[in-house]
Amino acid sequence: MSDDNSDVPAVADLSLAVHTTLRLGGPAAELVIAANEDEIIQNVAGETPSVVLAGGSNVVVADAGVPGRALLIRSRGFTPRRDGDAVALTVAAGEPWDGVVARAVEAGYSGLECLSGIPGSAGATPIQNVGAYGREVAETITAVRVYDRVDGVVRTLAAADCGFGYRHSRFKRSTRWVVLDVTFRLAAVPLSAPIRYAELAGALGVEPGGRAPLADVRAAVLALRAGKGMVLDPADPDTYSVGSFFMNPVLDAAAHAALAARGDAPRGWPGADGTVKLSAAWLIEHAGFGRGFSLGGGVGLSTKHTLALTNRGAGSTAALLDLARHLRAGVHDRFGVTLQPEPVLVNCAL
Numbered sequence: 001m002s003d004d005n006s007d008v009p010a011v012a013d014l015s016l017a018v019h020t021t022l023r024l025g026g027p028a029a030e031l032v033i034a035a036n037e038d039e040i041i042q043n044v045a046g047e048t049p050s051v052v053l054a055g056g057s058n059v060v061v062a063d064a065g066v067p068g069r070a071l072l073i074r075s076r077g078f079t080p081r082r083d084g085d086a087v088a089l090t091v092a093a094g095e096p097w098d099g100v101v102a103r104a105v106e107a108g109y110s111g112l113e114c115l116s117g118i119p120g121s122a123g124a125t126p127i128q129n130v131g132a133y134g135r136e137v138a139e140t141i142t143a144v145r146v147y148d149r150v151d152g153v154v155r156t157l158a159a160a161d162c163g164f165g166y167r168h169s170r171f172k173r174s175t176r177w178v179v180l181d182v183t184f185r186l187a188a189v190p191l192s193a194p195i196r197y198a199e200l201a202g203a204l205g206v207e208p209g210g211r212a213p214l215a216d217v218r219a220a221v222l223a224l225r226a227g228k229g230m231v232l233d234p235a236d237p238d239t240y241s242v243g244s245f246f247m248n249p250v251l252d253a254a255a256h257a258a259l260a261a262r263g264d265a266p267r268g269w270p271g272a273d274g275t276v277k278l279s280a281a282w283l284i285e286h287a288g289f290g291r292g293f294s295l296g297g298g299v300g301l302s303t304k305h306t307l308a309l310t311n312r313g314a315g316s317t318a319a320l321l322d323l324a325r326h327l328r329a330g331v332h333d334r335f336g337v338t339l340q341p342e343p344v345l346v347n348c349a350l
Helices: 039-044 097-107 124-128 199-202 216-226 253-261 280-286 318-335
Strands: 029-034 049-054 059-061 064-073 080-085 086-092 141-148 153-158 176-186 267-270 276-278 300-301 309-311 344-346
Touching: 029 039, 039 064, 039 141, 039 176, 049 059, 059 318, 080 097, 086 199, 097 216, 124 141, 124 176, 253 276, 276 280, 280 318, 300 318, 309 318
Parallel strands: 029 064, 049 064, 059 344
Antiparallel strands: 080 086, 086 176, 141 153, 141 176, 267 276, 300 309
């Protein structure tokens, strides 16, 4: 470890697998924990770490690991500021995300409840623009504080400057920015934001667009996610995954019309701009890959959800990527659609 990081604790176990929800990945040459903002900046201001991890829920690490330093962000902070019914909630990057949602629901802050059960850290949510059950985190974010590695300063970026899109932001493929904390705009009201997702509305017994008590929404979301293997359970390798491995592809109107003209009718959601978002799970299933499909190697599709590629306990990153390539090729051969991965691939590629 370099002298300027001598007061930041190194970790004896250099394996990255134990720090990811896939339980896959080789060692780092050096593994350092940053417990607060100063330590985060201290570790990223000089030599760039090979990988920055918090919850490790949206990352696939090569079996060979990484040649440099891995930084584990463990900062903590949950600071609400109320102005009438409006709540500005600032959360440190290292806070476990589902704990943030649980605390918000318990405090009576509406806006995050549909994002219950998503693994990972608060700092990762704007990077991926995480979403579930009809909601994206960008809808509640007002600001993201980051360390700018290029200019060597801390910046506060308004939501409009974050480049949010479907499972995307300006932070996702760039090493320039390291998230320090995120501020969310919530409401101090007892009912949820309008329920957009039909499956969730049905589970709650409300019409789409209706509202329900915050705790009821959180419980329903957790139950739905658990039924699909999307809540991490250390005792169940069928949940060792990055969640949805592939993004739902978005086609322009012409491409969707051409697909429909071939006689294929995949499930889709029209966008205001004329695009159509297709269900990646539907495409995988109808390309011939059912739940539990495997090529061997200790990995396979979840037995509960075809979008989750799981490590069954004795897998490898190489085997996981082979499976992902096989699925992607099968979908392309059947539908002419190329699936793109959601997670960040570290020292490896599809």
